[in-house]
Amino acid sequence: xxxxxxxxxxxxxxxxxxxxxxxxxxxxxxxxxxxxxxxxxxxxxxxxxxxxxxxxxxxxxxxxxxxxxxxxxxxxxxxxxxxxxxxxxxxxxxxxxxxxxxxxxxxxxxxxxxxxxxxxxxxxxxxxxxxxxxxxxxxxxxxxxxxxxxxxxxxxxxxxxxxxxxxxxxxxxxxxxxxxxxxxxxxxxxxxxxxxxxxxxx
Amino acid sequence: xxxxxxxxxxxxxxxxxxxxxxxxxxxxxxxxxxxxxxxxxxxxxxxxxxxxxxxxxxxxxxxxxxxxxxxxxxxxxxxxxxxxxxxxxxxxxxxxxxxxxxxxxxxxxxxxxxxxxxxxxxxxxxxxxxxxxxxxxxxxxxxxxxxxxxxxxxxxxxxxxxxxxxxxxxxxxxxxxxxxxxxxxxxxxxxxxxxxxxxxxxxxxxxxxxxxxxxxxxxxxxxxxxxxxxxxxxxxxxxxxxxxxxxxxxxxxxxxxxxxxxxxxxxxxxxxxxxxxxxxxxxxxxxxxxxxxx
Numbered sequence: 225x226x227x228x229x230x231x232x233x234x235x236x237x238x239x240x241x242x243x244x245x246x247x248x249x250x251x252x253x254x255x256x257x258x259x260x261x262x263x264x265x266x267x268x269x270x271x272x273x274x275x276x277x278x279x280x281x282x283x284x285x286x287x288x289x290x291x292x293x294x295x296x297x298x299x300x301x302x303x304x305x306x307x308x309x310x311x312x313x314x315x316x317x318x319x320x321x322x323x324x325x326x327x328x329x330x331x332x333x334x335x336x337x338x339x340x341x342x343x344x345x346x347x348x349x350x351x352x353x354x355x356x357x358x359x360x361x362x363x364x365x366x367x368x369x370x371x372x373x374x375x376x377x378x379x380x381x382x383x384x385x386x387x388x389x390x391x392x393x394x395x396x397x398x399x400x401x402x403x404x405x406x407x408x409x410x411x412x413x414x415x416x417x418x419x420x421x422x423x424x425x426x
Numbered sequence: 427x428x429x430x431x432x433x434x435x436x437x438x439x440x441x442x443x444x445x446x447x448x449x450x451x452x453x454x455x456x457x458x459x460x461x462x463x464x465x466x467x468x469x470x471x472x473x474x475x476x477x478x479x480x481x482x483x484x485x486x487x488x489x490x491x492x493x494x495x496x497x498x499x500x501x502x503x504x505x506x507x508x509x510x511x512x513x514x515x516x517x518x519x520x521x522x523x524x525x526x527x528x529x530x531x532x533x534x535x536x537x538x539x540x541x542x543x544x545x546x547x548x549x550x551x552x553x554x555x556x557x558x559x560x561x562x563x564x565x566x567x568x569x570x571x572x573x574x575x576x577x578x579x580x581x582x583x584x585x586x587x588x589x590x591x592x593x594x595x596x597x598x599x600x601x602x603x604x605x606x607x608x609x610x611x612x613x614x615x616x617x618x619x620x621x622x623x624x625x626x627x628x629x630x631x632x633x634x635x636x637x638x639x640x641x642x643x644x645x646x647x648x649x650x651x652x653x654x655x656x657x658x659x660x661x662x663x664x665x666x667x668x669x670x671x672x673x674x675x676x677x678x679x680x681x682x683x684x685x686x687x688x689x690x691x692x693x694x695x696x697x698x699x700x701x702x703x704x705x706x707x708x709x710x711x712x713x714x715x716x717x718x719x720x
Contacts, residue, residue, distance in 0.1 A: 381691040382507075382699070382719065385678035389666045390690070391502075402678070410677065412562035416517035420534050421557055 289379070291396045294360045301360070303347040313344040330407035341366055341405075367399045374399075463590065464603045464642075476642060483647060487633045494641045496664040498597035503685040504658050505598070506669075507695040508572060509719035512679040515540050515563040515570030519671035519680065523574075526659060526670035527645035528637055530629030537656040538574045538671065539620065545569055549704075575600060575621040575656035576704065576712035583613035583622060592653075598685075598713050599658050601643035609651040618705050619712075622655045658682070685713070 299305075306323070317337040320327070329336065343349045349357040350366050358365055368375030377383035381394075384402065388394040403410070461467065461475065476493045483491040520538045529535045541554035545567050554571070564570065577600050584592050584600065591606035592613055614622045628650045640646040641661035648654050659669035663682070672680040683690035692715075695701065699717040 377698075377719070380694045380698075382509075382681055382694050383678065385673070385675060386691075387668060387673040390663065390668050390683045391666045391687075397678075402676075410514070412564065413514065413516050413676070415515060415558075415560055415563045416521050418517075418557045418559050419520075419536050419539070 289364070289396055291361060291364070291398045292401055294363065294398055294400055296360075301348070303342075307347040309347065313339075315339070315344070327406050330409070331405070361398070363405075364399050367405075371399075461605070463606065465593070472642075479642075479646070487636055487647070489633055489636050489638055491636065491638045491640055491646070493646050494639075494661050494664075496641070496661075498595050498599075499664070501684075501686055503598045503713075504577070504663060505683065505685040505692045505713045505715065506577070506658065507681040507692055507701070507715040507717055509677075509679040509681070510569060510571055510716050511718045511720040512677045513540075513570045513572060514677055515542055515558070515565075515568070516676060518674050518676055519572060522670045522674035523656070525635065526637055526662075527657075528631055528640065528647055529654075530625065530631060530648075531635075532630050533625075533627050535623045535625070535629065535654070537621070537623065537654070538572050541571045541573060542568050543571055571716070573619055573621065573704070574714075575617075576619050576710065576714040577656075577658065579711035579713060580709060582616040582618065582708075582710060586612045586616040588612060595643075597664075599643075599660055599663075600655075601657060601660065602653060602655065603643065604646075604648050604652045604654070607652040609653070611653065613653055618708050618710065622653050624653050625650050679719070 341350050343351040343357055345351075346357055349359060350363055351357050352366060353369055364375065364378065374383050378396075378399070384397055384399075386394045386396060399405075399408075461471070464472070467475070472495055476495060479493050480491060483489065483493075517540050520536050520540060523529070523538050524531075524536055527537065529537060539556045541551070541556050542558040542565070543549060543554050547553055549571065558565070558568075577594075577598055579594075579598075581594055581600050584594055588610060589606060589608055591608065592600065592602045594600050609624070611624055614624055625648055629648055631647070636647070637645060639661055641657070641664070644657040644660035659667075659671075663669055668682055669680075672682045681691045681695055683692040685692055687693065695715065695717050699719060701715045701717045703712040703715055
């Protein structure tokens, strides 16, 4: 995108014909009021960066990202501790009665169920829509299948929290470190105490 | 001349007799009253002053407070962005900032102020409420706008200071020299963002809660009668780390980085999001951007 310059504004021409003397007087008055008449100010740095070239996605590194470990509940992983791979898998959505009753799905529950994300071939893995099996520490690829805009922002560092160094090594969080995968909406939290309003000292 | 701070009888007499006499009876760099402006001091003089400062803090707090003097880095201009579509007004940043930057607990000083606003009104400072109390946030029908120093490119506070005790560093951080500040509070009234705070009384912090990692122009303990404000965590960011508020935000609404690096998070925000600054019409050109991340 070309940097926007003052002359390209169509309204500019109108004001030019509307009386240059009036404009000059107005400018001087405003300048006087602001107490900076005659002071020449360099163009703010920020103006030089607001109109950049569009983002170049081909320059993006799509390699694996170092993340915090997934937040498994105690004793739940590896799944194959309980799920015997040699037993047949029931392939139909149903209410769970013998295990995982605590999981209530609030994540497009009309259209989704366990095996849309969890693999029935290898219980210790997740699977993408393509059938590719992925580890739990790469679950952002799974989430990114539907939430592409968030995935893009997350990769570029503007969605989600990062810690560490602004110019070096950073720690990323997995989607599931903040959003509980079975019910991803943020829950309200208790705020820290309000500031004390200013008081008259005795 | 002892190593402790504060005016002695000798210092007072020196001041009365005049600078020439002062130079003859005491080394001017040894006392905050007679030293040069910080930007005119030599590195050796600054090192000596910092050593005196650390000794004074050790005596006062019984803690080994390190006062850093790291300067700006070439090719770095700091900028900050905050996603107001995500902020939930939990005030975690406020208290992380207080702990990190040794702000007075009593009287209470908080560099970050979280404003609660009505969604119906939009951004309207006249009806904003910083004192909201709630069991849970975000509250229905409200949004939240945290405000601290905007590190303006054209800072009115710097213009108004009669003694040049506050200035903009080459990396964009607006800093205050607490020893040079005369406490006139011109900057407090000049700042359109309410970002500057005055120490009306002696600031108090429990010694065990003091952060020992400090910077000369940042979070070192302040005396009574001076102004203080956000420094983008100068002691952290000049070492390459994120500010404390960025790392504590539970919704990841706070972004920080180098404006001159095209791959930085801040540039990505400017490139791809709807961005605004507060009080554009005052042409302060803040380095603190607000954006809608959703």
